[in-house]
Amino acid sequence: MNAGMRHLVLVLVAFASVGISVGTWTRAAATRMADTQGKAPEVATAAASDMNYCTGDLKVILKRVLTSCGLVAGATSRGCQPLQARQVAAMSGGDFNALFTPLSERAAIIQFDNDSADLDAAATDLLDKTFSDRRGASYFFVVSRASPTGSVQHNRDLSHRRGSAVLEHIQATFQDPDIDQEVGLLWLGEEFAQLDKQFCQWRRSRAGSECNTEELNRSSFIAWIDCRL
């Protein structure tokens, strides 16, 4: 093979090798892109929590309470007082409390002095910790009570003030613009769903003190609800 022919062959081999390689790689990429276009990526979409304790029954009650006792903007309801709460829940006090049993990890009991609606330091601390540990929950319940000491009407008002104190503290501390859409407020006085001693085991702002049902019901029960409606 003369020099010219050798040179030509080498040039052609060089051109062919680089051309075929680059052409093949590039066409393969174009084919893959065409194949993948229009296919939705398999990525989860951000959403609020919906835990497995959110049974159909719980959601029904939840919806009813939020609609009737929530603070939803535009709604006339600004919380539920005992008679309304009983009607809304449409169940016994014991059954109502049992609804919250699965929420033991997400709930806390904010305790008050006798005949007082003032939050002490331990109360605000537990309230702040509980409210800031929201995770993916959509709704926050504040269920205030009073012990049977005193008149029914007085206790009704007292539990209302306790619930309001909790709510005002949350609003002042966390300035959450969605609070009207997410909080369900009930004040039960001494008339409905009193807490029994089993709730002594739950997180309480006065965990170090003696626990009896009188002390336990001078309280606001708070809980995040990880359910989507």
Next chain:
Amino acid sequence: MTTAENGPRGSSGMPRKTLIVLAAFALAGVVFAGVSSYDFIAHLDRQVHAITCSIVPGLGPKDTSGASGCHAVLMSPYSSVLRELTWGGIPISLPALGVFVFLLFRALDLLLGKRIARRETVFLIAATALPVLTSIVYSIISLTMIGTVCKVCVGIYVASLGVFVAAIVAHVGSSPAGATQEPGGSSWGLWGFYFVEGVAMVALPLLLYLALKPAYADSLLGGSGLRHPEDKYGVMIDLGGAGAVPAVEVLDPLCPACKAFSERLAASEKGGQLHLEYVLFPLDKQCNWMVGESLHPGACAVSEAILCAGSRAAAVLHWAFAHQDDLRAQGGQSQAAVYARIKRQFPELEGCVGQPAVRSRINKSLRWIVANSLPVLTPQLFVRNRKLPDEDTDLGLDYVLSRVLAGGTASGVRP
């Protein structure tokens, strides 16, 4: 065409062994530049690909995490040119491939000939100077601008140096000029002919690449926008920026892709036109219920620190980017270890991190993500409330940004 054999017998001092060495280095350059080009071109399909970052091309573990030096260099703004004109730009490794193929071809052509004129070695020195100069420039860029070393690139640097040294040795070992008669024809004519061949060998892969690369349809830019772009929770972090075009970046401070993306955006001329606000989206189960396992453990604590820092948020974010590996490792051990590290580094944040107020702000940040129904991934960029496709946040960033900033509504298919 004039070669050594065409003219009278000329200088024959060029050692063939040196030419064999030159051919071997050129072949190594072909392989390394080929691997680099292959990896780059594979990403033109806008998907994620594992690449092998090894001094022995093709061998070694596949990098799927994007943590290797090769991946960092590949995704850096320096791996290609003309990125605003064509999606991904033209990879630097592609002309390198053409140059090494040309050098291999020249070496083989000379080896197979009987006589080699001295002017051949002069041309070889000139031709091999190009890759060695380019390698010097790119090694400096790699070390100073990207801050990492790509093993495949090192292979190209070594091959470049090898062919250059071999060309010099071949020239020095050849007979002195004028000692023997050079083959017929002018040296400039011969060099011009070789130069044209070299240019053609570089141009061929470039033209094929541009002709065959996947088309980018503007319809791909029609991604969803933010449903609720307003910052009613006060969670957006405004780090300023000279630009005027409003943009929102959703990021996780311990996410390697976010760090790389921020660097690409900072290096991008188009990125300078954005006024960027950040929304934190830590993919850490300590605060984020949307992830079953922490993808970036420690990210919740670091995100708290960024929110706590206020006007110094940028400093905390840059620190977190710089220490991502350490912080993730500590986060994997315990959240408390990350808090302790943050407090050591930024003592002024001690009274803020871990407290209910800032935890609530992180939660609001996550709720902003939920309110906008965003995919659970980072980073995400919204320019003028329009999402840049996730597939275009790396190689295609400059091209897509230029389309979006220009309006990006023209119909038809662009390169």
